[in-house]
Amino acid sequence: xxAWIEDPAAGVRVRGLRRAFDGxxxxxxxxxxxxxxxxxxxxxxxGSGKTxxxxxxxxxxxxxxxxxxxxxxRAVVFQEHRLMPWKRVRANVALGLDREAVAARVDETLxxxxxxxxxxAWPKTLSGGESQRAALAxxxxxRPELLLLDEPFGALDALTRMKMHDLVLRLWENHRPAVLLVxxxxxxxxxxxxxxxxxxxxxxxxxxxxxxxxxxxxxxxxLEATRDSLLSxxxxxxxxxxxxxxxxxxxxxxxx
Amino acid sequence: MxxxxxxxxxxxxxxxxxxRRHLKRFRRLxxxxxxxxxxxxxxxxxxxxxxxxxxxxxxxxxxxxLISDGQLPSAMLISVRRVIIGLTIGTVAGVGLAVLASxxxxxxxxxxxxxxxxxTLPILAMVPLIVIWFGIGETxxxxxxxxxxxxxxxxxxxxxxxxxxxxxxxxxxTLELSRLQIIRHVILPGAMAPFLVxxxxxxxxxxxxxxxxxQINATSGLGYLIVNAQNFLxxxxxxxxxxxxxxxxxxxxAGVRALERRVLAWRST
Ligand SMILES: Nc1ncnc2c1ncn2[C@@H]1O[C@H](COP(=O)(O)OP(=O)(O)OP(=O)(O)O)[C@@H](O)[C@H]1O
Ligand SMILES: [Mg+2]
Numbered sequence: 001x002x003a004w005i006e007d008p009a010a011g012v013r014v015r016g017l018r019r020a021f022d023g024x025x026x027x028x029x030x031x032x033x034x035x036x037x038x039x040x041x042x043x044x045x046x047g048s049g050k051t052x053x054x055x056x057x058x059x060x061x062x063x064x065x066x067x068x069x070x071x072x073x074r075a076v077v078f079q080e081h082r083l084m085p086w087k088r089v090r091a092n093v094a095l096g097l098d099r100e101a102v103a104a105r106v107d108e109t110l111x112x113x114x115x116x117x118x119x120x121a122w123p124k125t126l127s128g129g130e131s132q133r134a135a136l137a138x139x140x141x142x143r144p145e146l147l148l149l150d151e152p153f154g155a156l157d158a159l160t161r162m163k164m165h166d167l168v169l170r171l172w173e174n175h176r177p178a179v180l181l182v183x184x185x186x187x188x189x190x191x192x193x194x195x196x197x198x199x200x201x202x203x204x205x206x207x208x209x210x211x212x213x214x215x216x217x218x219x220x221x222x223l224e225a226t227r228d229s230l231l232s233x234x235x236x237x238x239x240x241x242x243x244x245x246x247x248x249x250x251x252x253x254x255x256x
Numbered sequence: 257m258x259x260x261x262x263x264x265x266x267x268x269x270x271x272x273x274x275x276r277r278h279l280k281r282f283r284r285l286x287x288x289x290x291x292x293x294x295x296x297x298x299x300x301x302x303x304x305x306x307x308x309x310x311x312x313x314x315x316x317x318x319x320x321x322l323i324s325d326g327q328l329p330s331a332m333l334i335s336v337r338r339v340i341i342g343l344t345i346g347t348v349a350g351v352g353l354a355v356l357a358s359x360x361x362x363x364x365x366x367x368x369x370x371x372x373x374x375x376t377l378p379i380l381a382m383v384p385l386i387v388i389w390f391g392i393g394e395t396x397x398x399x400x401x402x403x404x405x406x407x408x409x410x411x412x413x414x415x416x417x418x419x420x421x422x423x424x425x426x427x428x429x430t431l432e433l434s435r436l437q438i439i440r441h442v443i444l445p446g447a448m449a450p451f452l453v454x455x456x457x458x459x460x461x462x463x464x465x466x467x468x469x470x471q472i473n474a475t476s477g478l479g480y481l482i483v484n485a486q487n488f489l490x491x492x493x494x495x496x497x498x499x500x501x502x503x504x505x506x507x508x509x510a511g512v513r514a515l516e517r518r519v520l521a522w523r524s525t
Contacts, residue, residue, distance in 0.1 A: 058430050075430065082427035086445040086522045095441060096431040122522045138431070 028202030044199030071145030342401025350409030412454030416447030
């Protein structure tokens with residue numbers, strides 16, 4: 001079993017996390033640190049166990065062994081919005097909050113993600129991007145110290161995804177939660193994160209600081225070297241490629 | 257919501273949609289209307305004797321008589337009351353049992369197997385037993401309606417709760433909802449659609465078992481009106497009773513459907 005320690009002032013500290021499904025080891029021995037307010041991206045091939053780590057951090061699944069220290073207020077945004085279809089957007093965002101404090105803060109957060117006009121809409125009527133913004137609002141309104149994002153933009157079109165990147169950065173800068181962003185997309189990690197981790201064979205096999213100033217451009221030459229190392233760590237050779245092609249290269253496209 | 261400029265261009269499709277709706281309503285009326293026409297034809301031409309089947313006009317006349325002498329209204333009132341009370345008790349029981357059975361292993365083991373057994377039993381075969389238990393007052397009628405309606409409500413709600421989307425449950429857990437909050441905000445609303453299917457089915461069954469039990473064992477109500485008329489070979493009264501049953505059944509169904517539209521507003525776009 002996992003040992004859990006919750007400390008609001010500390011960041012995330014995972015040691016020796018293990019998880020096997022039906023005797024098949026998915027996470028061998030994962031160590032992972034996220035400083036308070038730090039934005040960390042977690043990359044890895046499909047099926048490498050990224051979601052498994054995230055769910056353990058969220059407290060959704062037990063692990064087989066290891067210790068997890070994480071702040072007590074954690075919020076998750078999944079790849080699908082997971083809004084309750086029978087609640088209007090505002091009620092979805094307010095779900096589980098205490099009555100009094102809520103109303104003002106909910107509307108404030110909806111305004112922050114640009115959904116004020118949809119507060120009374122049913123989730124079914126929202127577009128993909130709007131749904132994800134509502135899910136972001138639902139996570140943020142809880143003022144999490146740790147924000148867990150599991151490929152939240154994976155299902156969005158490229159243009160919407162770029163807008164969501166800007167939005168997430170702005171929200172992160174305003175609220176400064178620690179962030180763990182699980183993604184397939186190397187460029188997404190390079191654009192957003194302070195640090196990128198690569199999960200290979202059930203371990204964190206690469207840890208790359210990304211120091212370029214924000215807002216970053218995909219074509220930023222500072223990112224070039226990190227992109228190359230990330231891709232080669234992920235087992236995707238990049239040597240012979242035209243750099244402009246790399247701009248749109250995402251692991252997702254290559255592994256599917 | 258619409259910009260004013262869009263109103264004009266939208267006007268046409270809205271009208272067209274309204275026309276289509278009227279057309280649909282008309283088509284749906286076509287079936288019953290042609291049945292009525294056949295009825296009038298067969299009886300009017302003397303293909304069927306009026307002892308076997310009275311004409312629509314004769315039936316209407318009898319209905320007027322039964323209304324003015326108070327027989328029909330009082331029988332209807334009694335039957336409607338039995339259905340409402342029985343259906344209410346059945347719904348409460350079905351919902352309670354389904355919630356208990358689906359939320360814990362103990363409840364499941366104790367309740368579900370008995371309900372699955374009960375569903376295979378033809379409820380009407382229990383009428384003699386129920387008469388022995390409760391005699392011939394109001395209790396046996398209400399009891400059998402409650403029993404017969406609790407079963408479809410239970411079955412549908414139970415499977416609805418069991419089928420709760422795991423992804424939504426996970427989301428609810430990350431929002432730190434309590435168990436009670438999860439039931440209230442996730443599980444029950446999600447099971448609302450199957451519950452209403454069960455309710456609609458139950459409403460139909462309620463009339464069915466009520467009329468049979470009123471025919472076997474009663475001195476009042478619509479079912480009694482019908483068997484009693486049979487004893488005096490008053491075919492016209494029998495037919496009036498049948499028509500009234502049909503109308504009441506349709507009204508009940510329309511009521512549940514209206515409820516469905518309200519409660520499941522989030523599903524329509
Ligand atoms: N509940 C479960 N039962 C059995 N196997 C599971 C379960 N959850 C995950 N797995 C397995 O664990 C492995 C890692 O799954 P995980 O969802 O963490 O991968 P991932 O890195 O998030 O993949 P993707 O990028 O495709 O989302 C997979 O092989 C998956 O089949
Ligand atoms: Mg995953």
